[in-house]
Amino acid sequence: MSDFEGVLDAVRERVDPTPDERRALAEAAERLADRAREAIAELPVEADVLQVGSTARGTWVAGDRDIDLFVRFPADLPREQLQEYGLEVGNEVLPAGREEYAEHPYVKGSFEGYDVDLVPCYRLEDATDIQSAVDRTPFHNAYLEQRLSxxxxxxxxxxxxxxxxxxxxxxxxxxxxxxxxxxxxxxxxxxxxxxxxxxxxxxxxxxxxxxxxxxxxxxxxxxxxxxxxxxxxxxxxxxxxxxxxxxxxxxxxxxxxxxxxxxEPTTPEPLSEEAVREHVEARGTTPLAVVFEAPDLVEDQLYPQLYRSRDGLVRGLEIEGFEVLRAATWADDRAVLFAELSVSELPAVERHEGPPVHVGGHAQGFYEKYADGDAAGPFLDGDRYVVEREREVTTAEEFVRDQLGEVALGAHVESIVEAGDYDVLAGDEVAALADGFGTELAEYFEPTV
Amino acid sequence: MSDFEGVLDAVRERVDPTPDERRALAEAAERLADRAREAIAELPVEADVLQVGSTARGTWVAGDRDIDLFVRFPADLPREQLQEYGLEVGNEVLPAGREEYAEHPYVKGSFEGYDVDLVPCYRLEDATDIQSAVDRTPFHNAYLEQRLSxxxxxxxxxxxxxxxxxxxxxxxxxxxxxxxxxxxxxxxxxxxxxxxxxxxxxxxxxxxxxxxxxxxxxxxxxxxxxxxxxxxxxxxxxxxxxxxxxxxxxxxxxxxxxxxxxxEPTTPEPLSEEAVREHVEARGTTPLAVVFEAPDLVEDQLYPQLYRSRDGLVRGLEIEGFEVLRAATWADDRAVLFAELSVSELPAVERHEGPPVHVGGHAQGFYEKYADGDAAGPFLDGDRYVVEREREVTTAEEFVRDQLGEVALGAHVESIVEAGDYDVLAGDEVAALADGFGTELAEYFEPTV
Structure with missing residues (x-):
């Protein structure tokens, strides 16, 4: 037996559900479906119940305890009714559950130790008629059930x-x-x-x-x-x-x-404050962290905003002339935009290029604007006027403290920044993040593929 | 009378030669031509004498004292003979003159207070038949004499x-x-x-x-x-x-x-050492100067080499990640390559991008090279492997001291650099250049169009 097969056999031991696990899950799902059908019987419309997802198709990894039940209503039922009836069935089946909102409302709850989603959708003839993403799920389920051995x-x-x-x-x-x-x-x-x-x-x-x-x-x-x-x-x-x-x-x-x-997913040992300081010292860079209370959003809304904000911060710094070696963003209760600068200080003057001299009025306007000012020049570089004028901010930290609101940020992050509800950590100070983000800092400073 | 005409009248006063100046110059030129014709008579070939240039065409600015005489030999005379006879006539006319070499030899000397060039060339029917640039001059002269009022x-x-x-x-x-x-x-x-x-x-x-x-x-x-x-x-x-x-x-x-x-050409007041230091301080930049004994070349050979070396220095610094705000080069007995850095220090690590992961062997080679080394990573950025590895030099001064020989330099400058015959001044130290290059430093720090 090859190494390859040997390894797979060992992994199968861990990921294949035992017959007991399968049976227990199937029975629980059947009891749930029964309860759903009873609840449907109380409604003034027809509907059926469909178990979907990996636990329906036998593709779940041992230990996963998710059961997804879809309740399919007629395609001509108005959306408001579908939502109302869907939540009614959900609350009946999972009395201790709570209502959640993806594209449309559903009920999430616990049943006999399983995590259950009970989702209303439309029963359609063709997947291209779907009205929301959840309507697609039964088609996926049918397609795979027919084909997966x-x-x-x-x-x-x-x-x-x-x-x-x-x-x-x-x-x-x-x-x-x-x-x-x-x-x-x-x-x-x-x-x-x-x-x-x-x-x-x-x-x-x-x-x-x-x-x-x-x-x-x-x-x-x-x-x-x-x-x-x-x-x-x-x-x-x-x-x-x-x-x-x-x-x-x-x-x-x-x-x-x-x-x-x-x-096996690996999580590195969290870095201590001391270890963060050592990394910063050895790299000779200037890390900057913008820290604020994480906005109260589900992850699928929070992370796109954080990614956008991280990219906006990097672009803003770069436009100003600072150089970013790498950047990251993390969140728990707090959110962090992290940028590590290879160039965090710039001189008092910056080059500012004007138009080519031959561009009539525009060129003359540029020349006159700067001719009597404090800037060095105007002088010529090739066919253009150039001046060296005073730079607005000379450190990346200043930029983040004073001009962060000018970069492209996620909407909720923008509000937080505009309200000034954020702290800035610069250089060594980022070591304080080890309290809470030690693992993320380990992944950052000791990165792997 | 408009301002415009008024100004021109005043300038004409200064630039139009007086009748006395014209007459004196014409007479001197005629005496020179006579002497040249006498010398030609001694030669075994025919030749004529032609006065060319601005003093031949009346376009010289008052006070210029250049007389250019061309001696035209038959087109079928071998080049060696032309050069020999040309120098013979030149030495006869300007016994105290010296031989110079442009594209081919000529004699330069002083006569009655005028600076005289006596240049041999070919007498040709058509300018497109020329054998060297000087053969073109008589055609230019004839063209302009016919047309200029x-x-x-x-x-x-x-x-x-x-x-x-x-x-x-x-x-x-x-x-x-x-x-x-x-x-x-x-x-x-x-x-x-x-x-x-x-x-x-x-x-x-x-x-x-x-x-x-x-x-x-x-x-x-x-x-x-x-x-x-x-x-x-x-x-x-x-x-x-x-x-x-x-x-x-x-x-x-x-x-x-x-x-x-x-x-009126203007030359700024030379900067003092103190003034240079004040400029550097106010700008917050890091100037670097490479100083060496100027190679013994005519200006038309020296300056192209200095310009090339200045550009090579800038490119070399930029490739290494340093940022150059502006650069210059100057020469008297010494030559200076001057680069003013807005970023002269970089961290201990630098980003080094590898190939996209899908580029088979190349990608694997990159990964394996760095997987067990000191560099941070390999990690992924988009579809590529990236590492952060130790930077070879972290200051621009180090680069100029240790790696200047690796940039593109003019040939003579390259030899000087390879022999290590240069000094490096960094930051405040460039103030010492005020001794000898004060005017150039004034033009640099207070530039105009």
Whole structure:
């Protein structure tokens, strides 16, 4: 038996649900469906109940305890009614549950130790008629149930665990990784776990897969998997270039040298304040951190705002002439925009280029504006007027303290910054972040693929 | 009388030679030509004598004391003979003169207080048959003599003095400005001094003039004046974009507000050491100077090497990550390469980008090279591997002390640098250059158009 197969056997031991686990889950799901059907019977409309997701298809990784039940209402039911009836059924089935709002409301709760989502949707003939993303789920479920063999399901579990191990599993907007559905489509497309890794190793992005050969749109993503149930949708749209590269890297490494550890997510030891100071000292850079109370948003809203704010901060610093070596953003109760500068101080003067001398009025205006001022020049560089004028801010810290509101920030972050409700840590002071963000700082200063 | 005409009248007073000056010069030139003809009579070949240049055409500015005499030999005379006979005539006419070497040898000397060049060339039918640049001069002379009126000559003198005043007169490789011949062609083309300034004010480079409408080449210069005697030559090839812009700027200013001072070259007061230190302090920059004994070359060879070395230094610093605000080069007995840095210190680490992960062997090689080293990473940025590795030099001064030989330098400068025969001044230390380069430092720190 090869190393490869040996490793997989060991991983299967951990990821394949036992017959007891399967049976227990199936029975719990059936009891839930029964309760849902009873609740539906009280309603003035017809509806059916459908178990979907990985626990419906046998592709869940042992230990996952998610049950997804969809309640399908007739396509002609007004949306307000669908929401009202959906929540009614949900509250009946999960009396201790709470209402959640994705694209439309559903109920989330606990049942016999399982995490249950009870979601109302429309029963449609064709996936292209969907009114919201949840309406698509039953089509995905049907497509996969028809095609996935038990062996495929085992390989899906391996691939999911592989993606979890490398941190690329999850289509949430923080991770920007591979969804469960995408994972299953890839294993189906390539024919197994090994085949999937081998194909991924040889990818040359952009990679386009179209299992039903029915694409009706162009996609500008590094990985495109055309949804078998919707020719206009890329199932992998959310996957970042970095996660495509990450899975390629680990596929290549694992195929060359199979090692069980890749299946286990690793979290580095948190850095101490002292260790952060040592890193900063050794690197000779100037880190800056903007710290504020995290806005009260779900992760799928929070992280896009933080990413946008981090990028805006970097761009703002760079436009001002400061140089950013690397940047990051983290959140728990507090949120942090972190930028590590390789150039954080600039001289009192900056070059300011005017128009070419031959551009009539504009050139004359520039010349006259600066001719009698404090700036050095105007003088000529090639065909242009140039002056060296006083710089508004000469340190990155000043910029972040005084002009952060001028960069592109996420909406909630912008409000916080405009209200001045943020602290700035500069240089050594960022060591204080070790209290709360020690793990993130370890990942930052000792980065891996 | 307008301000404009009033100013010109005052300038004419200074630049128009008096009748006495004209007569004295004509008589001296005639005596020189006689002596040359006597010397030619001793030779076994025919030759004639031709006075050329501004003093032959009446376009010299009062006080200039240059007489150019060309001795024209038959076109079939071998080059060695031409050179031998040419020097023979020259030494006969100017016994105290010395032999000089441009494209070919000639004799330079003093006669009755005039600076005389006595140059041998070929007598040719057509300017396109020329064997060296000096053979072209008689054609230029004939072309202009046929066309320039006395009034034109007066306007040429005004335009020359204007160009001298703004520092754009001279086709030498240090100045990269307007030659006498070019000045005369422009006044002829536009019809007078005022018309020339008005045309220049409205230039939108690239400007192409072709008085004889016979261009046979494409030119990639901001100013093109096709030589009336050679359809393949741009008379203005040497004029820099900066000098085109400079004359445009001053034409616009002078036409709007005629002021006699523009006709007078200005030299700023030299800066003291203390003043240099104050400028550096106020600007907050880090100046660096590389100082060495100037190589023993004529200016037309020295300055191109210095310009090339200055540009190589700037590029070298920038590639290393340092930022240059402005740079310059100066020479007397010593030569200086001067670079003023806005960023002269960088951290211990630098970002080093690897290939995209999908580029098979190359990517794997990069990963393996850095995986076990001291660099931070490899990690991912987008689809690429990146590491942060130790930087070789962290200050611009170190770079100039240790790696100056690696940048593109002029040939003689390169030898000097390779031999280590140079000093480096950094920061405040450049104030010492005030001893010898005070004027240049004044022009640098208080620049004008």
């Amino acid at each position: 038990d062996a495929d399901a085992g390989d899906v579990r391996l691939f999911k665990q592989f993606l979890k191990g490398i941190g690329a599993y999850g289509s949430d907007l923080r991770t920007q990784g591979f969804s469960g559905y995408l994972t299953e489509l890839l294993v189906l497309e390539y024919g197994g776990f090994r085949e999937t890794l081998e194909a991924i190793r040889d990818w040359a992005p952009p990679v386009v897969l179209d299992p039903e050969d029915h694409a009706e749109a162009e996609f500008d993503d590094p990985l495109v998997v055309v949804d078998p149930t919707d020719p206009e949708r890329n199932v992998a749209a959310v996957v970042s270039a970095e996660n495509v590269a990450r899975v390629q890297h680990h596929a290549r490494e694992f195929l060359a040298d199979p090692d069980e550890s890749v299946f | 006395d009034a034109d000559a007066g306007d040429v003198r005004l335009f020359k003095q204007f160009l001298k005043g703004i520092g754009a007169y001279g086709s030498d490789l240090r100045t990269q400005g307007f030659s006498g011949y070019l000045t005369e062609l422009l006044v002829l083309e536009y019809g007078g001094f005022r018309e020339t300034l008005e045309a220049i004010r409205d230039w939108a480079p690239p400007v192409v003039l072709d008085p004889e409408d016979h261009a046979e080449a494409e030119f990639d210069d901001p100013l093109v004046v096709v030589d009336p005697t050679d359809p393949e030559r741009n008379v203005a090839a040497v004029v820099s974009a900066e000098n085109v812009a400079r004359v445009q700027h001053h034409a616009r200013e002078f036409l709007a507000d005629p002021d006699e001072s523009v006709f």
